[in-house]
Amino acid sequence: MSLGWQRASSRSSVVAMIELEGLTKRYGEKVAVNNLSFTVRPGIITGFLGPNGAGKSTTMRMVLGLDRPTAGDVRIDGKHYDELKDPLTYIGALLEAKAWHGGRSAYNHLLCLAQSNGIPASRVRQVLDTVGLSAVARKKTKGFSLGMGQRLGIAGALLGDPRILMFDEPVNGLDPEGIHWIRNLMKTLASQGRTVFVSSHLMSEMALTADHLVVIGQGRLLADTSMAEFIAENSRSYVRIRTPQREQLLDALHAAGVTVVESGEGVLEVDGDKSETVGELAARHQVVLYELSPQRASLEEAFMQLTAESVEYHAHDGQPPGAVPQQQQPPGQPPQQPWGSDWKRG
Structure with missing residues (x-):
């Protein structure tokens, strides 16, 4: 993918970042963003995660000067947003779909943005082609679908x-083709040395896209780390084992000092990344293995583990808070409390 026209200026050699320092936003008694400090760096895709109401959108609005911080500071390429001349040449943002006048065509909407930022009109056709909207460039945007609106944004x-x-x-x-396209677009932008900051609730998509994660909850910073480190630090990894020679393998593992637990249905589990150790022990003791598979948590599981205490809005499946349907409770056991329900919150 080519982004076409490249603006000739000294900016091309500048390392551009988004820098937040002690950023805070209050709405009356409500603290939406609480003393956030982190840096979004170039050359990688930084994912911005948090439960609903965590303060992600408010943070992004403060980056763009749409909301004024109560305290702290945020800088783009070393400057406040209102200090940037022709800001679209420093930072481009998509915060809301369909943020335009519905009576204008896609071409005219972009042309107004270009003219107000000193950008050549030729650039309009280039970006329309990049996002796949050339065929509808002259159509009024009020008839655009949500996916088309995303592409225009x-x-x-x-x-x-x-x-x-x-x-x-x-x-x-976006449809599957569009999702694949935007994922590759962001990767291309990052590979060009640009700073890419993206917020999403789709964990499976974020796991395929982001290199680094910034996670917030109730306005506070919870994590600022690589994708791999985030999953490793907030989830359990283990080796799943199935064998017809269960007792023989248990003896061999115990003799080697390897802790193993039985998880039911003949499955054994060994914590950590010990698949090679287990395989070598099984071979040495001539134990047949039906399964030896490393199990690692998904980004979604790690995210839910970290943010469990920061979830502000809880839903229930028709049961009173804390209740579990009777048929799901083991015989003779007291009612179980579901993970993440309101009983955990003080």
């Missing part, structure tokens, strides 16, 4: 060929 973000891109839920409304 992304075109607006790309218009100034900025060093920094910020996307809030960019795959919302």
